[in-house]
Amino acid sequence: MSADKDPRLAMLVESIVRLSKGELSSRLEPSSARDEVDAVITGVNLLAEELQQVYEQFEKRVESRTAMLRQAHVDMMKMAMSDALTGLANRVALMDGIEEALGQIAEGALPPALLLLDLDSFKNINDRFGHDTGDRVLQVVAHRLNRVVRESDLVARLGGDEFAVLLPGATLDIALQVARRAVEALAEKIRVDAVDIECRASVGIRIGTTNQSAEELLLDADTAMYAAKREGRNIIKIFQPVMLYSRQLRSQMAAELRDAIASTELVLHYQPVVELATNRILGVEVLVRWQHPVRGLIPPDTFIPLAEEIGVIHDLDRWVMSTSLRQLARWKKELALDDDFQLRVNLSAVELKQLDLVDHVRALLRELDLPASSLVVEITETAIVTRGEVEMYSLLSLKQLGVGIEIDDFGTGYSSISYLRELPVSMVKVDRSLLTELNTRPGQLEFVAAILQLITAAGLEAVFEGIETRQQADQLRAMRCNSGQGFYFCKPLPADEMGALLGATRYLGERDEMDELNEIDDTGIPAVR
Missing domain, CATH: 1.10.8 (Helicase, Ruva Protein; domain 3)
Known part of the structure; x- marks a missing residue:
């Protein structure tokens, strides 16, 4: 078909x-x-x-x-714009928010305010309780910050223990109100596993301006925050242009410090440690100074924290250890030092965590033909408060080597005699602050005597620093304190002057009270570190 x-x-x-x-x-x-x-x-x-x-x-x-x-794609964008630990916005989201808020100024909107918050002493929380606890603290902090802001505000975590709050369309009064609420909220203790943890914050505030970039606004807020930290922490600071100069100066000093360690700008001074009963010089503590070619003598309480901040404290510690041990070796060859003469060198928490610390010390002692017993390392309580594996290995190995170990600044940190008995230490240096009010504060003399008795009962030797008068020296002798140091006996001296002193005598004579009052340390620097 x-x-x-x-x-x-x-x-x-x-x-x-x-x-x-x-x-x-x-x-x-x-x-x-x-x-x-x-x-x-x-x-x-x-x-x-x-x-x-x-x-x-x-x-x-x-x-x-x-x-x-x-x-x-939406989830990935959220992940890319949020902090995995806290769920807050991250740096990318914050910068986008700042750019948008700054752009609205041209349309007649109020400028944005940026708050930058840095938790005070958060490293101690991680060190004492572990990073898991630290993470939980950060989550609580994030929750509390979200509670104190306006609905239109953006809370971000920039990393570590640093947070930011962006307030679009805000005045300085509004920014201060939010900052105060944040400080108050963070002042409340955080309870983690039956432990109450204090976690305060320093806050920097910057109000945005026309033609300002997001990076500039963040830098200014960051500058104000660091100014708050330097002033005492748990403080709110509003950005001032002069702060930028201070920050630039600090950055310049950081660069110069790196060069100073490799050059001849750092110098060592030595302060005698005296046997109180006889005034015999038992040894010397090594104190580092920075002889800046332009700024003059910079005190250690200025550049030591800076060295820790910029990550050169390890190099500084190694330089001090090597230089001072070489000086000790020269003195032993040139002078008739007592057999028990000891060099006392400070070690930072960073250095104590170095796996090659013991090998480094052993190699130096062998090279210079020095007995290990001639070296005492001084460490702060905070450096070993967590009793980390590396730190404990370093301490035990140094002790087995024959090096003396002394806890420094006792009375200012987590002081506990029972705690110290568990550590491989033999000496405790009592902080100078306990002697400051020895004869002015009621009960202080008895309090110091009790501390000395506890240290002695624990089988440890007490060394008191900051002895400045004959009366203090006599009172410590009456308590049967073994040794001490301070301006009353001798100020810190450069190596050549200390060598001359050691060559002339083994004993430091008593001085008149008027001599004590009239003598002024020509460096103007207290013997710290």
Whole structure:
């Protein structure tokens, strides 16, 4: 049968062509003849039905996959803009928010305010309780900051223990209100595993200005925050342009300090440690000074924290150890020092964590032919408060080597005699602050005597620093204190002057009270470190 004779054939061919073009809804009605042509029509209709079902299922899968990809993109964007630990915005999101808020100033909106918060002494929390506890503290801090801000504000974590609060369209009064609420909220103790933890913050505030970039606003707020930390911490400071000069000066000093360690600008002074009963010189403590070519003598309480901050304290410690031991070796060759004469050298917490510390000390002693017993390392309580594996290994190994170990600044940190008995130490240096009010504060003399008795009962030797008058020396002698140091006996001296003193005598004579009052240390620097 030809197409001319049966119009269904032409319709069938047309339907097949439409199907091939993707028109899956194309259908033909079978005739009442129910012949071979109708059978083909029915078959084509079934094929079209199946193709349409397959296509619809495919389309649903594509839509589902597209939705999944779209959601995954949204989730990735959220992850890229948020802090994984706290769920707060991250630095990227903060910078975007700052740019947007600054851009609104041109449209007549109030400028944004940026608060930068840095937790005070957060490192001690990690050191004492571990990083898991530290992370939980950060999460609590994030929650509390979210509670004190406005709905339009953005709270971000910039990393570590540093947070930021962006206040779009704010005045200085509004910024101060939020900052005070934040400080008050963080002043409340944080309870973690039955332990109450204090976690305060220093805050810097900067109000944005026209034509200011996001990076400049962040830098200014950061500068104000560091000014707050330097002033005493747990303080709110508003940015002032003069702070930038101070920051630039500090940055310049940091660069100069790196060079100073490698040059001849650092010098060592030595202060005698005296046997109180006889005034015999038992040894000397090493004190580092920075003789800056322009700024003059820079005190250690200025550049030691800077060295820790910029990561050169390790190099500084190694230089002091090597230089002072070489000086001791020269004195032993040139002078008739007593066999028990000891050099006392400060070690930082960073140095105590160095795996090669013991090998370094052993190699120096061997090279200079010095007995290990001639060296005493002084460490602060905070350096070993966590009793970390590396720190304890260093202390135990140094003790086995024969090096003396002394806890420095006792009475200013986490002082506990029972705690100290668990450490491989033999000496305790009592902080000078306990002698300052020895004869002016009621009960202070008895308090110091009790501390001395506890140290002695623990099998440790007490060394008192900061002895400045004959009366203090006599009172310590009456308590049967073994040794001490201070301006009353001798101020810190350069190596040549100390060598001359050691060459002339082994004993420091008593002096008149007027001599004590009239003598002024020409450096103007207290003997710290």
